Each structure stands twice: as C-alpha cells, then as structure tokens.
Amino acid sequence: METLNRRKFIQNTGLLAASSFLSPLAAYGFHQAKKRLALVGTGSRGIGMWGSSVQEAYHDIIEFVGLCDINPGRVAYAKEQMKVSCPVYTDFDKMIKETKPDTLIVTTTDSTHHEFIIKGLEAGLTVISEKPMTTDEQKCQAIFDAEERTGNKVIVTFNMRYTPYVQQIWELLRNGEIGDIKSVNLNWYLDTSHGASYFRRWHGEKEFGGTLLVHKATHHFDTLNYWMDSEPEEVYAYGSLDFYGLKNSSINHSHCRTCPHQSNCDFYWDITKDRRAMELYVDHENHDGYLRDGCVFRKEIDIYDTMAVQYRYANGVPVSYSLTAFSPYEGFRVAINGTKGRLDAWIKSSMPTGVPPYQEITITNLFGNVNTIQVIPQSGGHGGSDPRLKNKIFRNPDSPDLYKQSAGSRDGAMSALIGIAARNSIETGKIIKIADLTSLKPMAKKA
C-alpha cells in the first residue's frame, strides 16, 4: 500500500462516507432492545454463517425468535446446533405471525429467496438475504415492486466485497493507480472438489440455483460491478455442459451411497464419513428426498460447467469473463487495463503445489514500473470476509461505509442480472440488454 496517495484516498473515502446515508444498512440500528431475528432456510449456510456464529458473537444484542425450514428434521437439528430456545416452524407465515420478529434472514435455496424477501418486506421487517438475491428477471422485478410498495429495503450479503484483497483492489482502482479503466478479463476456476460439489447438490439443477452463472458468478459479477463502479449494459454468452451430467460419462447413478460404480468413479464421495453432512442432510432425507451425495453425472443436471461471457458496462468498459467447474486447481486471474497501467492478480485457493500464505496484486505502469502488493488473508470464513460483513450488519450498522461494501436490491439485481442475461443469451443466441429485463436502467456510475 506504500505507493497509494493516502491524502487523495482519504479525500475520496470522505465523500464515500457521506454517501453511506444511502446505504440499505444505514437505518438498521441495534441501539435499544435486542433485535428479534427469524431465519428461514436452516441448511449449511443458515446454521453456520447466520445461525450459531451470530448467536455466539452477538447474543448481547440479538435473539433468535423463530427458525423455519420445509424440512422438519433439519430445522429441529438447527435449533439444537445453534443452542437457541426459540420455536421452530415449517410454515413461514405462521412463524412470522406468532414470533413477531423485526429482522428476517433468508438462507433458503436461491430460487425461493424472493418469496421470503417479499413477505418479509410486506411484514415491515428488515430483510437480510443471501446471494444471489434471486434467479430470474421476473423475481427481481417482484422484489423491487415490493420495496416500492412497502418502503422497506432488503440487504444482500455480498461477503466477497469484504474480502481483504477485493477491498484492496477497489482501493487501488479508486485511487487511480492504473488511471481510467478501459477493459477487464476475469477467469474463474473451480476445482474437481469444490466445482464438483455444485453438481452433487441442488445447485446442479437450473430450477433451484439458476445455473452457476447466477448462483456462483453473482459473487464475481458483483465484485466486478464494485470494482468498475458501474452497472452492466449488455451481455453475450456461451455455455455448455462438457464434463458433468449424463451425456459426459458412461457410468451414472442417483447418488453415491448406493452406486454400483463406487470403485471406478473419480467422483465417488462417501458421505457416511462426513458426520456433519450425515446429521444435516442424510438424517432428514426421509422428509424431502434430498440426496446430498447426488451423482455428478445424474440425468437431472441441466446447468453449464463451461461458461464464457462478454459484457459491457454502461461506462463503456468491456469485460471478458469465464468460469470453468472442473479445473485441477482453484482460484481466479484478473487483469484490469487502464490508461496509466495494468492491475493483475492471480489468487490461488487450491493448488497441487500448495497455496501461498499471502495474495499478490501487481500494478505495472505503462512503461514497465512494477509494484507488487501482498495481502494477507484474515481469519474467519471466506478469507475473513464473513465476520467483517456480520460485524457491519449486527454490531456497527451505522459505521461509515468507507469502502462502499453495503449492498441492497439494486446491487443484488445488477449482479444476478448479468448471469440471467448470460443464460438468456446462451438460450437465444442473442445479445441481451440489461435495461430490457426489469425496470432498472443501468447507470454509467454506480450510485
């Protein structure tokens, strides 16, 4: 960071602090009585990120008043894991009526978020939704309409913005280190462990997660929107299922536990050795039939594992993005070209040779002067981002949003809509204009 012009940066962030009055978190104070939290979707993320850890870290200022899930076994397990005493429900409306929360946390499968976001807004609650905010353009519009009707706002939890290297890149860009941004390449690699896990789970079916272009890439598109400080205008994409799914293997089954091909499948996963997965999913599959160790080659898989997206921001910056879900290693490469130089980062999160203890960002000026910045990941989920996001939401909601990390429905939509437009483009072969999808008109500079 030694090359940053601190004074200029502080000037910039001073202005940004003033704009935090527009933040969806700004009105969310925890000053008086404990906040009454209800949570819907008590799966892995619900219990882990928003359940036990919130109960442990913030029990002085919050209390869980209700938990809800369509799976009665899982919601009972969640209560036990979270060490809370509130009632549990399978009927969301009943939970809201009986427990009178003031805050709702939505951690269900992606394609159902809108239902609970809208009901929460209608009930006058502060709604906190996991990413992606939703999975298609009609549901995006329904959320905007509900916000307008009720005057309430949804908070979308883009934890990636809180990751130290993402924030560091944002600072470098806003500080003008590479001049005006002119083009971007981002290539994202999911490895054969993490990448394959999406194909084992509900994420492998479009109706639940909207494809990885929405479920996964919403993180990447939101980060790009954040870095570019602009909103997407038009999108063209290619996508195919080239590795997982029925057509790409001579062996397949419904799930691993009963599979006759266990000994000759590279993707055989013995879930019975994973106690947490057994207690969270297998013990309750009698209620909903969800097989957490689904076959990565099963016939229901209808998403892409190979994706290439070209899109342009309203400020004219073109982006070339790709996502592959069967890479030997995991991470991403980003290159941002500007009028004064170029920013490169190659962030590795799994490598056969091991992952370095720091992440590197390189700024190369147009005439060859190189400055390398090392960023040390912080402890806590997702490189330290999860605890930072939770602190902002629960502990310090009124603190200045210096790095513009708070996100609402507009950000939630603008990231999901790139993936939704990419999906539409793959299906129609056409360039999709973001302005044609909902009532939102892209802005050259983000608000």
Ligand SMILES: NC(=O)c1ccc[n+]([C@@H]2O[C@H](COP(=O)([O-])OP(=O)(O)OC[C@H]3O[C@@H](n4cnc5c(N)ncnc54)[C@H](O)[C@@H]3O)[C@@H](O)[C@H]2O)c1
């Ligand atoms: N920000 C991140 O880094 C991050 C990481 C993981 C997951 N997530 C998000 O968290 C959400 C949950 O993911 P997960 O990994 O916990 O999945 P999961 O399958 O473990 O949990 C989802 C839960 O929702 C419940 N559910 C589904 N439909 C429901 C309905 N209509 N009503 C009530 N409950 C319903 C399921 O029974 C299940 O218990 C997803 O939106 C996912 O994108 C975000």
